[in-house]
Amino acid sequence: MRVTLGLVYAAVALGAGCDWRDFDSIQTHTPVLSVSAPSHFAASDDFGRYLLPLSGPAADSTGGTFVVSAESQAALALINVDATGQVHGQNVDAPALEPAIGGDVSLPVTAMAEVPGANQVLLGVPDANGTGAVYLMTLAATPTIAAFATPPTTAPTRFGLGVAAGQLAGADAPELVVASSSDLTIFLDGDATKGVTAPADPACPLVVSGGLSDEGKLPNRPILLAPRPMGLGEQLIVGTPATTGGNVSIWAVDATTGVASCAFSYTQPDAGFGMALALGDFDGDGVPDLLIGSPPSHAFWVHGPLSATSQVTPVTLTAGSGTALGASVAAANVDGVPGDEALVGDPDAVRGGANLSGEVHVVGGASLDTEQTILHRQSPSSSDAFGVEAHALPFCTSGCGTATAVTQNVPLVASTTHAFLFFHPELRSTDPRTK
C-alpha cells in the first residue's frame, strides 16, 4: 500500500508540474503578435488588409492603437494593444458608411489618415457611389463616423483614393487632404466647405494613369505630410504611380489660401514608383528621409531634407520571389541601433512553398544597403499577402497617455486575414512590452 500511495503522490506532484498556464505565459509574449478580427467583426476572414497606426495611446495602459479596415467590405475595427501585448479589439459600428456607399457593403475603406490633435480619422472610400466618398471617424468609447465631404462638382474619379491630415495652413484646425485618382483637394481647417483643389502642374503629375486608375486596381495612393526645411511648415508628398513611370511630387501649400503648388518631384521608370511612401531617419542624422516603394521589384529612398536635387537611391534588396516587392514601405528601428530600418513589403512572395504568402524585407545601414532580416509568418499560407501594408506602430513604453510618452516603433504588417505586430523582430531588438 505504501508503494501505491507513493505512486499517487508522485503522480500528483508530476501533474502539478505540468501547468497549462505556462503556455499562456509564453503565448502572451511571443515575438510576434498575430491580431485577428474581434468577435462579431463583419468580415472575420477579411481582416487586416488596411491599417492605420495611431500616433499615441490615450490611456496609460495602452501600448499602441491602430485602425483596421477590411479588404472587401465596409468593416472597421479599432485595435488596442495594451502594455503587456494583450489585444482588445473593438468593432466600429458604421451606420453612416452604408448609406454613403449606396448600401453596397462590399466597398471598403481603403485610405485612412489620422487627424492630429482632433482624435479623428479621415476615411477614404474611393469606390463609393462611383465617385468616392470621405468620412470622419471620431474616436471615442464608441467611435462614430460621419460623412465629411462630397466630391467636387468636377466629378473626379475615385475621390478619397488618398487621404492625409495635418497643419498645412495656419495654426487653426488641421487641414484635411483628399486625393482622387487625378487631383488633390485641401480642406482648410478641416472644413468641408473650404476645399481647394490643387492646380494641375506637369512638373508634379497627379493623374494615376493606365489601369491603375480603374476601380479596385489601386486601392489607395499615399500622401504624406513632411516638414519643410528651414521651418517653413509642412509640405505634401504625393505618390502617383503611372504606367509611364511613377512619380512622387512634393507640394507646398499656401498658409492663407490653402492653394498647393508643385515644388518638385521624383520620378522613376517603374510604374509602381510612388505606390507606397514612408518617412524615417535611416541615416540617423535627425532629418526625415523619404522611402518610396516601387513595385514590382524596388524601393528607393531620398536623403532628407528633400530637395529637387536630392538623389533617389535604390534600397539594396535581394531579389524577391514575388511581383510586388515595394508594394508597401515603412520605417522603424528594428535592431535598436540608432537609425531606422526600411521595411519593404513583398506580398506576392513565395514563402515556405506557399504562393502569394508574402514577406517583408528589413534593410538597414546608413545607406539602406544591408538587408538584415525578412519578416514573415511563422506558418506562411497561400494568398495571405503578408506585407501588403507595412507600418510602424508607436508603442508606448513609459509615460503612456501623457505628453511625455516614450514610444518605440514596432513593425505593423498587414495581410489579408491578420495584422501582425513584431515586438521582437530580431534577436537584437528590444521587446517594448511589459512583463
Add this chain to the structure above:
Amino acid sequence: MYSQSRRPPLGLAFAIGLFVSVLGARTFADDAPDKDLKLAKESFEAAQTAFVREEYEKAADRFLNAFEHKPYPAFLFNAAVAFEKAKRLVQAKEYFERYLSTDPGATDAAQVRARIDALAKLLLPPPAPPPAAPSPEPVAPPVAGAPASPGAPPAAAPPPVTPPTPSAAPLVLPSFDTKGLVVIDSKPQGATIYLNDKTSGPFAKTPWHGSLEPKPVRLILESKGFKPEERSVTPESDKLVDIYIALSEEHYLGWIEVTSNAVGALIYIDTKDIGAIGRTPFTGHLKPGQHTIYMEKQGYVAVEQTIEVKPGTATQYAWPMQTSNSGWINVAGRGATGARLLVDRMFACVAPCRTEVAPGRHKVVVEKAGMEDYAGEIEVARTIETTIDVQFSPRPPRTRAISTAVTALVIVGAGAYVGHLASQTKDGLNADIKAGLPIDNTDSRFLRGKLEAIGADVLFGFGALIGISAVATFLSHGPDSTGALDQKSLGLAPTVSPDGGGLAAWGRF
C-alpha cells in the same frame, strides 16, 4: 494359591482347547502360572460356549464353577444373566445381589439394582383369583442354593429341576449381556497400570481384574525398580483375557515419583514439543542424567525443575504449585484453526489455543488470512478463562482493488506520457523563440500544448482519484468478524486423595 473345581470339565478336549487359546493371552515371560485362573478360564469359556448355544442353565453352572476357582464378581454377574435367560428369575435375582455384595463399587451397580428391583416385582405372587376361578397349582419356591460369601462355594449346583418362576407374566426386561473379563497381574504385584498412555493418570495396580470396553487398548505396567512393559489387548464381552507380565529388574534407569498439591497436573520431561507424558502423581523411569521437569496445570503457576537422575535410584519429588493470579484467553470457534491471537498487539498463540494473561483489560485481535480481523477489549479477571468463539467473516477479495490500482497506474502513466509531450511542446516553443523564429500567438503548438497539459492534468487527477479509490477498496472491510465471549471461573478448593492432600480446581461454566 491353587484351587480346583469340584466338578470336572464337561469335555476334556474342549477344555484343553480353551486353555490353550486363553493361555495364549499370557505372556511368555510368565514364570508363575496360576492354576486356579487356568481352571476359571476353562469354566468361563465353557460357560460362554453354552451361553452362545442358549444352554443357559449350563452356562450359569459353568460361570459359578469359574467363580469357585477365581472369585471374580463378573462371574456372578454372568451367572445371573444366564439364569435370567433360563427364566430362573429367583436365581438370577440372587446372583445379581451377590454380584453387588461382592463388588459394591461396580460401575454398573445402579443398573444392576434396577434389575434386581425389576426381578423382584416379577417374582411377586399374582393377585388373588376371582372366586369362581380354580386356584392355580402352587409353585415350588426357588431353591436358595447360592453361597453365602464369594469365598465359599455354593452348597450345591443349582438344581436343574427347579421349576420356573411362578410369574406367568412374560419377561419384558431389557437384555443384559454377559461381561468379558480382563485379568492383569504382574510380578511383582503392585505395578501401576496405565491405559494407552500415562497422561490419563494411573488406572489401577496389579493384580487387577475387571471388564474393559471391547476395543483395543494398550496396557502400560510400571513398577519401581523394574523395567516398564507394554501390551496391546482387545477385550471382548465373551472372553476372559488374562495378562500376566513378569517385570524384569531395572538397574540402569532411575525411578522418579512426582507429586504435587495439584493433582492431575501435566508432566513434561525435557521438552514440551512431544506433549505431556503423564500427570501427577507421576511415576516413571528416566535415563540417568540431568532432566528438566515441567509441571503445568490451569489455575497454577507452571513449575520447572531440574533434577539429577542417578542409575538404579528411586527419588520422590513433592513440588507444590502456586495458584495463579492470571486469567486466560482461549480462542475457539469454527474456522478459528490457524488464526493468530494477538493480545495487546503482541502475538500470543495460534488458534485453537489458550494464553495466559495478567488480570485487567486487554486489547485482543484474532486475525486470519482472508478473513476480517476480530478485535475487541476483554476484561480478564483472576482465574477466569475467557473463551472467544470467533465467527470469521470473509474479507472482500483484493482483486478489484488491484485491478483498480493497475488502472490508476495506467492512467497516471498515460498522464505522464501526455505531460511529457506537453513539456516537449513547451521546450520546442521556447527553443524556437530563443532562436529568433517569428513565433506568433496563433502557433498551433500553443493549443496543442495546452490540451496536452490539461489532458495530463486530467489524467493525473483521474488517475489519482482512481488510485484513491483503489486504496479505499483495498482498505474496505466486509462484515465484521464476531466473537462470542464465554467466561468460566476456575476455583480452587482443598482436597485430599490417597496420594496426598492438595487443591482441586472447580469451574463454573
